[in-house]
Amino acid sequence: DTEVTQTPKHLVMGMTNKKSLKCEQHMGHRAMYWYKQKAKKPPELMFVYSYEKLSINESVPSRFSPECPNSSLLNLHLHALQPEDSALYLCASSQTTSGQETQYFGPGTRLLVL
Amino acid sequence: KQEVTQIPAALSVPEGENLVLNCSFTDSAIYNLQWFRQDPGKGLTSLLLIQSSQREQTSGRLNASLDKSSGRSTLYIAASQPGDSATYLCAVKPVTQGAQKLVFGQGTRLTINP
Numbered sequence: 001d002t003e004v005t006q007t008p009k010h011l012v013m014g015m016t017n018k019k020s021l022k023c024e025q026h027m028g029h030r031a032m033y034w035y036k037q038k039a040k041k042p043p044e045l046m047f048v049y050s051y052e053k054l055s056i057n058e059s060v061p062s063r064f065s066p067e068c069p070n071s072s073l074l075n076l077h078l079h080a081l082q083p084e085d086s087a088l089y090l091c092a093s094s095q096t097t098s099g100q101e102t103q104y105f106g107p108g109t110r111l112l113v114l
Numbered sequence: 115k116q117e118v119t120q121i122p123a124a125l126s127v128p129e130g131e132n133l134v135l136n137c138s139f140t141d142s143a144i145y146n147l148q149w150f151r152q153d154p155g156k157g158l159t160s161l162l163l164i165q166s167s168q169r170e171q172t173s174g175r176l177n178a179s180l181d182k183s184s185g186r187s188t189l190y191i192a193a194s195q196p197g198d199s200a201t202y203l204c205a206v207k208p209v210t211q212g213a214q215k216l217v218f219g220q221g222t223r224l225t226i227n228p
Contacts, residue, residue, distance in 0.1 A: 004157075033214075042203060042220055042221060043216075043218055048214045048215075050214070056214055056215070088155065090158065092158075099145030099207055099209065100146060102146075102148060102160055102163045103160075103216060104160065105150075105157045105158040105159070105160070106157050107157040108155075108156065108157045
């Protein structure tokens with residue numbers, strides 16, 4: 001099973017709301033990633049977790065708060081977002097962060113901030 | 115800093131044609147190069163992964179080559195079908211930016227006309 005699942009598929013939220021995105025994989029992967037993708041642009045890396053520890057934060061604003069409760073689950077907590085944060089949020093995983101491994105991507109959560 | 119360029123940005127061809135998508139990168143120090151497919155509003159599907167020591171990979175009607183010294187990769191699609199219509203993204207994993215990052219090109223939007 002090479003599947004990464006993400007919920008919800010779509011999310012609409014106001015600028016004062018608090019919401020969370022969820023990502024799950026059951027491939028035994030120990031590295032998980034959050035990417036942000038704007039329309040007609042490539043994905044941009046936001047965060048990397050390796051063995052449940054945050055290893056990369058690409059200078060993401062604090063209104064995005066990642067969490068890795070266990071090796072299968074990755075959350076992205078959202079608070080006080082701006083309309084320009086509307087995008088497709090993609091989760092990915094890989095066996096480890098070793099250079100030779102591929103990343104498997106989920107279907108994404110399409111977020112609209114009003 | 116590694117930069118990835120994909121040419122052309124968009125391509126429209128009749129069904130049945132063989133076609134080539136191009137990807138170039140500025141720094142040859144990479145762990146691997148990966149080709150992805152993305153359907154509108156969906157996640158990324160990995161098509162082919164070429165390790166830095168390899169020259170090409172094949173999967174069905176797809177063949178990807180890698181010339182690390184010249185910083186180029188091509189994705190060859192044989193006997194194209196309407197179902198191949200999608201955006202194709204090339205991504206490299208640079209050695210100098212850590213094994214955890216993928217650097218993406220802007221993508222080639224491919225349309226196969228019946």
